[in-house]
Amino acid sequence: MTRRWRDGPGSLVIPRDDGGTAVTVPLEIAASYRARTRGLLGRDTVEGAMLLSPAGSVHTFGMRFAIDVAYLDRRLTVRAVRTMVPGRLGLPRLRSRHVLEAAAGAMAGWGLRPGARLTVEPVRPPQG
Numbered sequence: 001m002t003r004r005w006r007d008g009p010g011s012l013v014i015p016r017d018d019g020g021t022a023v024t025v026p027l028e029i030a031a032s033y034r035a036r037t038r039g040l041l042g043r044d045t046v047e048g049a050m051l052l053s054p055a056g057s058v059h060t061f062g063m064r065f066a067i068d069v070a071y072l073d074r075r076l077t078v079r080a081v082r083t084m085v086p087g088r089l090g091l092p093r094l095r096s097r098h099v100l101e102a103a104a105g106a107m108a109g110w111g112l113r114p115g116a117r118l119t120v121e122p123v124r125p126p127q128g
Helices: 033-038 106-110
Strands: 008-014 023-030 049-052 067-072 078-084 098-103 119-122
Touching: 008 049, 023 033, 023 119, 067 106, 098 106
Parallel strands: 023 049
Antiparallel strands: 008 023, 008 119, 049 098, 067 078, 067 098
16 A cells, blocks of 8 residues: 655654553654655754655754654554664665654654554645
8 A cells, every 4th residue: 555645744643552542743744855855954853753755764964953763664664763863874774665753762752663553644724
C-alpha cells in the first residue's frame, strides 16, 4: 500500500506499549521534493515532528540542533530510531520508506520505539 501525502500540517499518533492512551503529536508533512530538501534546515527548533516522505536517509549538515530520526517502513512501522548531531550523514536503512524527525530526546519522551506502528492523519482544510 503506497501512501501519498501533500505538504502541510497533520497529526502523528503513537500507540502506547502498555495499551494506554496513544500520544498525538503535531506533525509537518514534507512530501514534495522542495519541502523534503529544505526539511528542518535554517530552523532553531521543531514543534512536534516532521515526516519526510518518501525518504530513506537524512543528513544534518547545516542543522542548528541535534535531532531524533525514526526510519519507517511503508506500513509506518518504526524500523530504527537514532539521535543525530549537526554535521552528520545518516546511513540509508533497508526497507525504509519514510523518515520522521524531531528535536533530540522528543521520541523517547513520546515512547516511540522500533516495532511501533504509527498513524499519520493529515489535517484537511475546512470546506467552504
